[in-house]
Amino acid sequence: MNRISDANKPIVIASVFVLVILLLGTGYTLATQGTMPLFQPKYLLQQLQTGAFLGICAAGMMMVILLGHIDLSIPWTLTAAAMMASTIGGPWAIPTALAVGLLVGLFNGLGVAYLRIPSMIFTLGVDTVLRGLMVAHTGGFSPKDEATPLMLYLAKGTLLGIPVAIFVWAAVSVVIAGILAKTGFGRSVYATGTREGAAYLSGIRTRRVIIGAFVTSSLCAAIAGVLLAGYSAKAYQGMGNAFLLPSIAAVVLGGTHILGGRGRYVGTLVGVILIVLLNSVLSIMQMPEAYRQIIYGAVIIGMLLVYGRNARITS
Amino acid sequence: MKTWSARWLTQNRGFAGAILLFLALYITYNFMHPRGFSTAVLVQNSNESVAIAFVAMAQTIPVLMGGLDLSVGAVMTLTSCIASELVNGSPAQMLLGMFLTLLSGAAFGAMNGVIVVYGRIQPIIATLATGAIAIGLALLVRPKPGGDVDGDLNWALTNTVWDFVDTYGGNPDAGWLAPFANIPVPLIILFGVPLLVWLPFRRSVTGRTIYAIGSAEGAAYMSGLPINRAKIAAFTLAGFFAACGGLYLAIQTSSGNADTVQAGTYTLNSIAAVVLGGTALMGGIGGAIGSLVGALILRVISFYFRILDIDPLLQPLIEGVVLLIAVSFGAFRTLRVKNRLELFR
Numbered sequence: 022m023n024r025i026s027d028a029n030k031p032i033v034i035a036s037v038f039v040l041v042i043l044l045l046g047t048g049y050t051l052a053t054q055g056t057m058p059l060f061q062p063k064y065l066l067q068q069l070q071t072g073a074f075l076g077i078c079a080a081g082m083m084m085v086i087l088l089g090h091i092d093l094s095i096p097w098t099l100t101a102a103a104m105m106a107s108t109i110g111g112p113w114a115i116p117t118a119l120a121v122g123l124l125v126g127l128f129n130g131l132g133v134a135y136l137r138i139p140s141m142i143f144t145l146g147v148d149t150v151l152r153g154l155m156v157a158h159t160g161g162f163s164p165k166d167e168a169t170p171l172m173l174y175l176a177k178g179t180l181l182g183i184p185v186a187i188f189v190w191a192a193v194s195v196v197i198a199g200i201l202a203k204t205g206f207g208r209s210v211y212a213t214g215t216r217e218g219a220a221y222l223s224g225i226r227t228r229r230v231i232i233g234a235f236v237t238s239s240l241c242a243a244i245a246g247v248l249l250a251g252y253s254a255k256a257y258q259g260m261g262n263a264f265l266l267p268s269i270a271a272v273v274l275g276g277t278h279i280l281g282g283r284g285r286y287v288g289t290l291v292g293v294i295l296i297v298l299l300n301s302v303l304s305i306m307q308m309p310e311a312y313r314q315i316i317y318g319a320v321i322i323g324m325l326l327v328y329g330r331n332a333r334i335t336s
Numbered sequence: 337m338k339t340w341s342a343r344w345l346t347q348n349r350g351f352a353g354a355i356l357l358f359l360a361l362y363i364t365y366n367f368m369h370p371r372g373f374s375t376a377v378l379v380q381n382s383n384e385s386v387a388i389a390f391v392a393m394a395q396t397i398p399v400l401m402g403g404l405d406l407s408v409g410a411v412m413t414l415t416s417c418i419a420s421e422l423v424n425g426s427p428a429q430m431l432l433g434m435f436l437t438l439l440s441g442a443a444f445g446a447m448n449g450v451i452v453v454y455g456r457i458q459p460i461i462a463t464l465a466t467g468a469i470a471i472g473l474a475l476l477v478r479p480k481p482g483g484d485v486d487g488d489l490n491w492a493l494t495n496t497v498w499d500f501v502d503t504y505g506g507n508p509d510a511g512w513l514a515p516f517a518n519i520p521v522p523l524i525i526l527f528g529v530p531l532l533v534w535l536p537f538r539r540s541v542t543g544r545t546i547y548a549i550g551s552a553e554g555a556a557y558m559s560g561l562p563i564n565r566a567k568i569a570a571f572t573l574a575g576f577f578a579a580c581g582g583l584y585l586a587i588q589t590s591s592g593n594a595d596t597v598q599a600g601t602y603t604l605n606s607i608a609a610v611v612l613g614g615t616a617l618m619g620g621i622g623g624a625i626g627s628l629v630g631a632l633i634l635r636v637i638s639f640y641f642r643i644l645d646i647d648p649l650l651q652p653l654i655e656g657v658v659l660l661i662a663v664s665f666g667a668f669r670t671l672r673v674k675n676r677l678e679l680f681r
Contacts, residue, residue: 093604132664136664137679138663138664139611139617139618141404141607141617142607142608142611142617142663143660143663145604145607145608145659146608146656146659146660146663147656147660148656149652149655149656149659149660150653150656150657150660151656152652152656153650153651153652153653153654153655153656153657154653156649156652156653157647157649157650157652157653160649218677221677222677259597262597262600266464266468269461269464270461270464270465273461279458279460279461280458309475310472310475311472311473311474311475311476311479312472312476313472314468314469314471314472314475315468315469315472315473316472317465317468317472318465318466318467318468318469318472319465319469321461321464321465321468322451322455322457322462322465322466325455325457325461325462325465326455326457330455330456330457331456331457331458332456333456
């Protein structure tokens with residue numbers, strides 16, 4: 022049997038667990054209804070379509086976590102991008118959303134890289150400010166503006182029988198995976214995340230790397246916001262709240278180290294699929310919310326006990 | 337040779353700043369308030385501050401270790417749900433209920449500690465997961481908001497000492513009581529619990545070890561300090577403080593509510609309060625009393641909206657901007673650094 026390298030072990034175990042979830046869910050549906058929806062392509066595609074929002078958020082979050090930082094501003098970056106896009110409307114809707122993402126990312130990056138405020142607290146503050154801006158902008162209600170036809174198409178349309186949202190997710194994935202694996206910026210991200218001082222002394226402009234990662238994260242949140250607004254036909258208050266903690270969980274379940282420097286994009290992808298399928302199996306079983314939360318937490322702990330353990334600090 | 341006070345000031349710059357900021361904000365608030373400096377205002381303000389202050393103190397202890405506890409808000413929610421079931425009946429039953437509530441919070445914290453120490457999982461991720469478990473348990477305990485907390489207890493603990501003595505059959509106008517009669521009970525709880533629990537703990541070997549771990553875990557290990565015991569104790573104490581917040585919230589509102597959003601808000605605000613109170617997120621510097629003051633600052637800012645004629649729609653924005661500016665004061669350190677390498681840690 023081939024030995025699996027350390028970097029790939031989490032990905033393999035998480036993939037096996039995805040299969041276990043599918044088999045358990047199918048066993049349940051066979052026993053109760055005599056059908057197996059989890060192995061029907063149509064059902065799976067539908068699950069992946071709703072998973073695309075989380076997947077895109079997690080892709081951006083991964084860049085920041087690889088640096089050993091964290092981006093808590095994702096919920097309201099997503100919401101602000103979606104709201105501004107539907108307010109502007111027309112052909113400029115999506116560029117507006119991306120511009121919001123770019124600005125928020127630059128601001129986060131400047132605060133963390135130049136002012137050296139811990140990302141945990143700075144992005145939290147930015148999140149609160151964005152919430153305030155959006156409450157002031159909308160009056161605290163869901164804006165009446167509808168999503169543009171292009172946004173609707175991106176979120177709900179199908180191309181060759183596959184939801185367009187999955188193509189968007191795939192495109193984001195290819196870009197992020199390409200950046201991480203093939204570009205100098207990607208290598209700088211890993212180096213800065215491992216030890217910023219050493220990266221700086223090796224000539225990496227670590228502050229620009231940090232800004233770049235935060236911009237990527239906010240842009241991903243903005244794209245997710247555009248899709249989610251298209252999916253629900255409009256933007257609404259608090260639409261991003263459900264994505265923050267699951268996206269961190271997905272990144273970590275995929276084997277990325279929370280203190281930075283280690284992790285592969287494929288892992289994040291598997292982590293997202295794991296969370297999405299776990300959620301859908303639990304909803305098929307009509308599991309009450311209470312048990313869902315408990316299972317969700319237990320799965321994260323259980324998986325990390327298998328492969329996410331740190332070395333002991335002894336010197 | 338520096339004097340004692342000058343040395344204290346250089347070592348506790350963040351804490352001293354937080355106290356000054358709080359006093360300035362709160363005294364100004366009372367001058368602007370039409371009924372400022374009155375007992376009624378003080379009672380109301382302290383009631384609204386207890387839960388967040390306890391959760392902030394809970395958050396401090398893992399942060400001092402260089403960790404983070406994302407489950408404090410959820411544990412507070414869980415314990416407030418438990419308290420809403422248990423704290424009623426005869427006085428003995430109520431005391432037992434309060435004890436069980438605090439015990440369950442401490443036990444949950446101990447579980448966090450065991451997972452972090454023996455599972456060797458990063459605290460931030462471990463508590464992210466156990467936070468979900470706590471919310472799940474809270475939903476099991478209390479599927480629908482509501483509850484049945486003793487009305488006398490609610491009245492006695494959310495008013496002044498005078499009302500407390502009055503409720504439980506004492507003579508509220510007794511001469512010896514006069515100097516204390518106007519002190520709000522929540523204020524006594526808020527300062528009494530940390531004085532009795534946190535200050536002795538901080539001076540113990542376990543407490544000092546928490547600071548040592550936050551400064552340099554490897555060095556603490558090499559010095560033979562009880563690392564595992566300190567880590568488990570830190571999370572247990574965090575669970576206990578969160579349970580104090582939950583218990584008070586249940587008594588104050590006479591109910592429990594397994595509200596995920598509320599749990600998340602409390603957790604995030606607790607991090608902000610910890611930073612405002614002068615505790616370093618990297619660990620090793622700070623303390624629970626600072627976070628208490630930090631939480632009070634956050635609350636006073638929200639009190640201002642009631643007396644100032646500000647458009648309610650602008651309130652969240654102002655809150656956010658104030659928070660951002662307050663935490664940005666930490667950036668002055670970067671301006672004083674001579675060698676840029678010192679910035680990277």
